[in-house]
Amino acid sequence: MLQLASYAASEETSTGRTYRESGPSYRNQYQRDRDRVIHSAAFRRLEYKTQVFVNHEGDMFRTRLTHSIEVAQIGRTIARELNLNEDLTEAICLAHDLGHTPFGHAGQEALNHCMQAYGGFEHNLQSLRVVELLEEKYAEFPGLNLMYETKEGILKHCSRTKAAELGRLGQRFLDGLQPGLEAQVANIADEIAYNNHDVDDGLRSGLITIDQLQACRLFSIQFEEVKNTWPRLSERRMTHEIVRRMINSQVSDLIQTSQAMISEKDPGTIDDVRHAGEVLIKLSEPMREKNIELKQFLRRNLYQHERVMGMTDQAKQTINTLFMAFMDNDRLLPEETWKMISGATGEQDKARRIADYIAGMTDRYAIAALEGI
Ligand code: MG
Secondary structure, eight states: OOOOOTTSOOTTTOOOOSSOOOOOSSSOHHHHHHHHHHTSHHHHHGGGSBSSSOGGGOTTSOBHHHHHHHHHHHHHHHHHHTTOOHHHHHHHHHHTTTTOOTTHHHHHHHHHHHTGGGTOOOHHHHHHHIIIIIOOOOSSSSSOOOOHHHHHHHOOOOOHHHHTTSTHHHHHHHHTOOOOHHHHHHHHHHHHHHHHHHHHHHHHHTSSOHHHHTTSHHHHHHHHHHHHHOTTOOHHHHHHHHHHHHHHHHHHHHHHHHHHHHHHHOOSSHHHHHTSSSOSSOOOHHHHHHHHHHHHHHIIIIITSHHHHHHHHHHHHHHHHHHHHHHHOGGGSOHHHHHHHHTOSSHHHHHHHHHHHHHTOOHHHHHHHHHTO
16 A cells, blocks of 8 residues: 555544544545445435535536546545545545535525525534534444544635634634645645536536637647547537546646645645645646636526526525425424424524434525425
8 A cells, every 4th residue: 555645644643533542444534434424324425415406407517416536536636646544535526516406506695695694604624523513323422423524624625713713623624724635635626626517517518619729728739639649520529539638738737736836845744735825736827727717618508697696596596495484484394394493402403403304404405395385
């Protein structure tokens, strides 16, 4: 087995888990975390949650589940190459979207709007809530009792107000510290995955075209190469050839740039990484610019496409209506959920429990729930 870098996360230097447990017999602690994520209910529900396209629009599009698996694949490649903790990276990648609402970002925006008077709703914070509190898998503790570094990676962003309530996990946002490198890898693997698979899904949906994408250098450079090598390739195979080359070019750039950053800053431990003053896992400046170009293209032409926006408006309305209806009359909730919510200690607590319930819904469960009220 490869020797981990001295600045990689390791269970020997970790503060470990909130609740003490005996060590795993056949796995390391981070493999155990990964497996706990895979066996969680929230992970299974990602299969029916929107990434960009609503789940029932077609079976060929990415869902949050397939997105998370692609993020993990990219993250593991990078972590392995940089001698980082591959198991931890995989655990973070698979868990990174657990707190997402149904209907993608539209759902999250709507729920945040509903929760304004009750402390708001942030999907990163919700992912942490899922693994710390909402999963009911163990007799001895709530949640999944994950390792500190796994939770550090899951809590990618957080508002300052919330950070102040989270102890050591939140303190880094107040102190301006960085997370470990595995968390940094997971963060950028997420971006690489969705930018590229959204090109693929966008083309498949017909909402964007190869011609339009020529405006993005990340795409056009690879298009030229593929076209020159195979002039008569079908559009489908051409798209895949281009997209996988796009991913490869970003991953290679990221590995080289990060290796140079690590050599320059020369961290000895994971705490040196946290105090490095900037992220060490990054794309080169030219690649970052191309990446932004692609992101802006996707925002303008895909995420803001009228067909996607139509779905977005409907999604917001669904979340809004469900939240208001449950707040007004909690007897509309299924019996088991009602029992859980009726134990709330006040309006704020009640709203939070309803938000937990709605956030846990899949797209189709939310649509069915709307029909039931
Ligand atoms: Mg993601």
